[in-house]
Amino acid sequence: MKRYLLLEDGSSYEGYAYGFKGETNGEIVFTTSMSGYLETITDPSYAGEILIFAFPEIANYPLNMEHMESDKVQVAGLITKDAHSMLSSEYGNQFNEFLKVNKVPAIDGIDTRSIVEKIRKAGAIKGYIRNKNEMPDEFEDTMDINLVSKVSRKKYQYYNSGNKKEILFIDVGTKNSLIKELGKIASLHIVPYNCDFFNIKFHYDAIFIPNGPGNPDHPSMVLIKEFIKEKANEVPVTGVCLGNQLIALSMGGKTEKMKYGHRGVNHAVLINNRVYITSHNHGYAVNSESMKNTKMEITGRDINDGTVEMIRHKELPVFSVQFHPEAYPGPYDGSWFFNEIKKTIGDGI
Missing domain, CATH: 3.40.50.880 (Class I glutamine amidotransferase (GATase) domain)
Structure with a gap:
């Protein structure tokens, strides 16, 4: 299933859907961490944010639920480069199902480093993960919410x-x-x-x-x-x-x-x-x-x-x-x- 990342600068990116089937929005942010993705996505500080993993290899080791930083996934959505290479594996399937249970949409196959470069040059940017390539009427600033x-x-x-x-x-x-x-x-x-x-x-x-x-x-x-x-x-x-x-x-x-x-x-x-x-x-x-x-x-x-x-x-x-x-x-x-x-x-x- 195709899914789209839509940014407030008018750009759109086509990718592959995984995780929850719904849609989401938030401020697009990135982490440079190369491991600890369970700890990262369950950190409450990510509330209201769609997270980019700058490191491409995600879901390549088992989830240890004892390492969760809260009782659920806190990010609004996930953007990855090649999680698809792992989603059919035991670890990848576990990660995919975990996102579904937590109702967190994710998009894969995205050139994450180009978006990271865009953010580093232009600054924080708001975005949507949607199942149709249709720009929203407005981009909500989730930082205005009582997160x-x-x-x-x-x-x-x-x-x-x-x-x-x-x-x-x-x-x-x-x-x-x-x-x-x-x-x-x-x-x-x-x-x-x-x-x-x-x-x-x-x-x-x-x-x-x-x-x-x-x-x-x-x-x-x-x-x-x-x-x-x-x-x-x-x-x-x-x-x-x-x-x-x-x-x-x-x-x-x-x-x-x-x-x-x-x-x-x-x-x-x-x-x-x-x-x-x-x-x-x-x-x-x-x-x-x-x-x-x-x-x-x-x-x-x-x-x-x-x-x-x-x-x-x-x-x-x-x-x-x-x-x-x-x-x-x-x-x-x-x-x-x-x-x-x-x-x-x-x-x-």
């Missing part, structure tokens, strides 16, 4: 790790692996993004804001930013990815849409004169200039383009990183971040 509401937990959950130290974990779209890593430090009070924060009755020793999708300056994030601003004077506050951006905003900084974002596992980051190889998945970043008028200092940057990678308060125990320290591309380059949190809140075992 966090679609991936955040709906109710309170207590993650008891047996540790006496406790962290308030605000779920804006977290990965499972982040919960597991932070759980080694403290027990977690995991609450929805729209929790009644100012009326929380239980004790916590720190606040943590994880990764998540969409625009950090979306109106749905106002309450979280107000809460961080007030509580930073009382308890340590840390975060990663979207959490890093929300902390920057709460402290008076600004964020900005990146030209095409960072998505991959090979980003070199410089922090305190040391280079770390890190995992990234974000389309927004902290505006460097805006931090000059705040009490936050920039302590880490991406080596390639200077993107802000770590910020730290000059007086309070508030710090955060843009990359994903729970991922292991280095292979353990980001583990120091969790040690820093442990050092900040103390050992409660």
